[in-house]
Amino acid sequence: MEEIGFLGIGIMGKAMAVNLLRHGFKVTVWNRTLSRCDELVQHGASVGETPAAVIKKCKYTIAMLSDPAAALSVVFDKHGALEHVCAGKGYIDMSTVDADTSSQISQAITSKGGSFLEAPVSGSKKPAEDGQLVILAAGDKDLYDQVVPAFDVLGKKSFFLGKIGNGAKMKLVVNMIMGSMMNAFSEGIVLADKSGLDPHTLLDVLDLGAIANPMFKMKGPAMIKNSYPPAFPLKHQQKDMRLALALGDENAVPMPVAAAANETFKKARSLGLGDLDFSAVFETLSK
Numbered sequence: 001m002e003e004i005g006f007l008g009i010g011i012m013g014k015a016m017a018v019n020l021l022r023h024g025f026k027v028t029v030w031n032r033t034l035s036r037c038d039e040l041v042q043h044g045a046s047v048g049e050t051p052a053a054v055i056k057k058c059k060y061t062i063a064m065l066s067d068p069a070a071a072l073s074v075v076f077d078k079h080g081a082l083e084h085v086c087a088g089k090g091y092i093d094m095s096t097v098d099a100d101t102s103s104q105i106s107q108a109i110t111s112k113g114g115s116f117l118e119a120p121v122s123g124s125k126k127p128a129e130d131g132q133l134v135i136l137a138a139g140d141k142d143l144y145d146q147v148v149p150a151f152d153v154l155g156k157k158s159f160f161l162g163k164i165g166n167g168a169k170m171k172l173v174v175n176m177i178m179g180s181m182m183n184a185f186s187e188g189i190v191l192a193d194k195s196g197l198d199p200h201t202l203l204d205v206l207d208l209g210a211i212a213n214p215m216f217k218m219k220g221p222a223m224i225k226n227s228y229p230p231a232f233p234l235k236h237q238q239k240d241m242r243l244a245l246a247l248g249d250e251n252a253v254p255m256p257v258a259a260a261a262n263e264t265f266k267k268a269r270s271l272g273l274g275d276l277d278f279s280a281v282f283e284t285l286s287k
C-alpha cells in the first residue's frame with residue numbers, strides 16, 4: 001500500500017500507528033501537540049507539520065481524534081486536512097463521533113473530489129497495540145477495499161456497514177452498552193464489599209457464569225485496588241454516552257439505564273476523574 005498519513009497520536013493513535021510501522025507500512029504522523037510525534041519517529045515514522053501537509057504527502061490518511069470538535073477542527077481549520085484534499089486522496093476517520101459530524105466531514109471531503117470512510121473501532125489500548133480491534137466502517141466502499149490491508153493489521157475483524165453514519169451509530173450503541181455495564185459492574189463490586197463479601201470472589205463467580213466478559217476480567221482486579229491507569233479515558237466514555245443518548249432522542253428510544261449511567265460518568269468528570277480510565281466511575285459509587 002501507499003504511504004499512510006496518521007492524524008492524532010493519543011492513546012489509540014499511537015498504538016495503531018506503531019502497529020502499522022511494525023508491519024512495514026510507511027507512516028507520516030501529525031499531532032496537535034507535535035512533540036508527541038517524537039516517539040513515533042523512533043519507530044520509523046515521518047512527521048508532517050500540519051494536517052494539510054500530511055494529506056498532501058499521503059494518498060490515504062487516517063484520523064484518530066478525541067471527539068466531534070477535534071475531528072471537525074482537524075479537517076476544517078486553517079492548515080486542516082481539507083486544504084489538500086483532491087481526487088485520489090482517501091480520508092479515513094476512525095475517531096468515535098456522531099453520524100452528523102461524520103456526514104459533515106464526508107460532504108466536505110467528497111465535494112473536493114476525495115473519498116471518505118468513517119471507521120470507528122471497538123477495542124481499547126491493548127487490542128490497538130495487538131492489532132485486535134473491531135473496525136466498524138461505512139461510506140465509500142472502493143476506499144474500504146483499498147485500505148483493507150491496513151485494516152487487516154489494525155484489527156481482527158472489519159465490518160463494512162453501508163452508508164455514512166452507520167459505523168458511527170454502531171459504535172455509539174456498543175459503547176452505550178459498555179458504559180451501562182461498567183456502572184452495573186461497579187455497583188455490584190460495591191454491594192459485595194459493603195455487604196461483607198469478598199469482591200475477588202465476586203469476580204471469580206462472574207467469570208464462570210453467563211455474564212462473564214473480557215471487560216470485567218481485565219478491569220475488575222485493578223478497580224478493587226482503586227487503580228485506573230487510562231486505557232479508555234473516562235471523558236471519552238462520557239462523550240459516547242452523551243452522543244448515544246442524543247441518538248436515542250432522535251429515534252424516540254427510551255434509555256433510562258444509559259441516562260443514569262451518563263449521570264455517574266458526568267459526576268466522575270466533575271470530580272476531576274476524566275483523564276483516568278472509564279472504570280474510575282467506580283469511585284463515584286464506592287465513596
Ligand SMILES: NC(=O)C1=CN([C@@H]2O[C@H](COP(=O)(O)OP(=O)(O)OC[C@H]3O[C@@H](n4cnc5c(N)ncnc54)[C@H](OP(=O)(O)O)[C@@H]3O)[C@@H](O)[C@H]2O)C=CC1
Nearest residue numbers: 008009010011012032033065066070096124125231232236
Ligand atoms: N482509548 C480507547 O480505549 C478507545 C478510544 N476510542 C476513541 O478513539 C478516539 C481517540 O481516543 P484516545 O486515543 O483514547 O484519546 P486521547 O485523549 O488519548 O487522544 C486524543 C487525540 O486527539 C487529539 N485532539 C484533541 N483535541 C484536539 C483538537 N481540538 N485538535 C486536534 N487534535 C485534538 C489529541 O491531541 P493532543 O495530544 O494534542 O492532546 C490526541 O492526539 C476517541 O474518539 C475515543 O472515543 C475508540 C476505541 C477505544
Ligand SMILES: O=CC(=O)O
Nearest residue numbers: 121122123124232
Ligand atoms: O471505545 C472504547 C472501547 O473500548 O471500544
